Amino acid sequence: MSSLTLSRLTRRFGAVSALENVSFTVAPGERVALLGHNGAGKSTLMKIVLGLIPATSGEIRVLDAAPGSAAARAGTAYLPENVAFHPALTGREQIRAYLALRGAPARQAGDLLARVGLADAADRRIGTYSKGMRQRVGLAQALIGQPRLLVMDEPTSGLDPVSRREFYALLDDLAAAGAAILLSSHALTEVEARTDRMVILSHGQLVAQGTMAELRDRAALPVVFALVPGAGQAGALAAAFPDAAASPDGTLRLSVPQDGKIAALSRVAAAQAMLADVDIIPPSLEDIYSRISRRDVDVPGVAA
Numbered sequence: 341m342s343s344l345t346l347s348r349l350t351r352r353f354g355a356v357s358a359l360e361n362v363s364f365t366v367a368p369g370e371r372v373a374l375l376g377h378n379g380a381g382k383s384t385l386m387k388i389v390l391g392l393i394p395a396t397s398g399e400i401r402v403l404d405a406a407p408g409s410a411a412a413r414a415g416t417a418y419l420p421e422n423v424a425f426h427p428a429l430t431g432r433e434q435i436r437a438y439l440a441l442r443g444a445p446a447r448q449a450g451d452l453l454a455r456v457g458l459a460d461a462a463d464r465r466i467g468t469y470s471k472g473m474r475q476r477v478g479l480a481q482a483l484i485g486q487p488r489l490l491v492m493d494e495p496t497s498g499l500d501p502v503s504r505r506e507f508y509a510l511l512d513d514l515a516a517a518g519a520a521i522l523l524s525s526h527a528l529t530e531v532e533a534r535t536d537r538m539v540i541l542s543h544g545q546l547v548a549q550g551t552m553a554e555l556r557d558r559a560a561l562p563v564v565f566a567l568v569p570g571a572g573q574a575g576a577l578a579a580a581f582p583d584a585a586a587s588p589d590g591t592l593r594l595s596v597p598q599d600g601k602i603a604a605l606s607r608v609a610a611a612q613a614m615l616a617d618v619d620i621i622p623p624s625l626e627d628i629y630s631r632i633s634r635r636d637v638d639v640p641g642v643a644a
């Protein structure tokens with residue numbers, strides 16, 4: 341059984357097709373990242389999953405129930421991008437208020453706040469919290485009632501690297517306990533390491549989905565070597581690699597197709613007397629993302 345199933349989901353706003361025939365699933369214990377530029381349809385998709393707006397056509401099942409139904413809502417938690425809390429309440433008071441709304445015991449507040457690293461700040465006013473701390477209050481709220489599906493809209497925006505790492509560690513625990521997680525993000529290099537699968541939306545269409553390795557293959561990106569010349573060797577190195585491009589940091593960038601990697605390595609080894617250092621720059625998800633989505637944009641007839 342999947343926790344979330346979308347099948348040919350379409351949503352139109354007048355002439356605008358916010359989502360067009362989008363199909364994918366999220367299984368229990370799976371972390372799926374929803375990626376796309378502004379306006380790609382991520383928020384619209386999340387709103388439909390939460391039962392806030394209906395789809396124009398297609399099918400959607402949330403925890404084997406209709407979106408917005410009592411069964412779906414009971415097992416689903418949502419973390420909005422900008423969580424707003426009452427600044428005069430303490431973290432503990434705010435979480436207690438949410439617990440009361442859910443009919444859960446107020447004494448769980450301490451546990452929930454500790455899980456998100458706010459034990460020490462629990463009795464301070466939220467007005468004194470940093471953005472990252474407010475985001476954690478939102479996360480504590482989302483953990484009430486042990487949700488089986490977590491829907492998160494750009495959950496790490498505004499978090500510092502340490503808070504991000506802690507956030508993903510918490511997600512790992514939740515997924516290991518069987519929760520399904522759907523999160524949207526613009527931070528591509530971040531989700532590549534921390535999710536199981538990525539779903540890429542462009543102009544409301546699903547243009548690619550898969551693991552990082554699958555997406556890399558699909559985009560067929562070149563391998564890039566950064567060649568750092570040794571002292572006084574810049575000219576000789578440039579002459580030995582006329583096919584490389586000079587980069588503003590003084591390195592030469594040699595770009596070769598995946599299947600030319602080994603041959604390029606022997607050329608680099610042969611030039612070692614001229615080199616101070618060599619790096620292979622791995623393709624980022626940003627590169628992959630822009631290749632794939634640009635290709636999609638170039639397909640005639642895609643625009644609404």
Ligand SMILES: Nc1ncnc2c1ncn2[C@@H]1O[C@H](COP(=O)(O)OP(=O)(O)OP(=O)(O)O)[C@@H](O)[C@H]1O
Nearest residue numbers: 353356357358376377378379380381382383384385
């Ligand atoms: N209520 C609405 N009425 C009209 N058009 C809408 C409405 N909501 C969304 N849209 C349009 O649908 C498309 C998808 O928007 P959506 O907000 O889902 O994108 P997004 O991927 O979440 O973008 P962002 O990253 O900026 O949040 C956009 O073209 C948007 O203008």
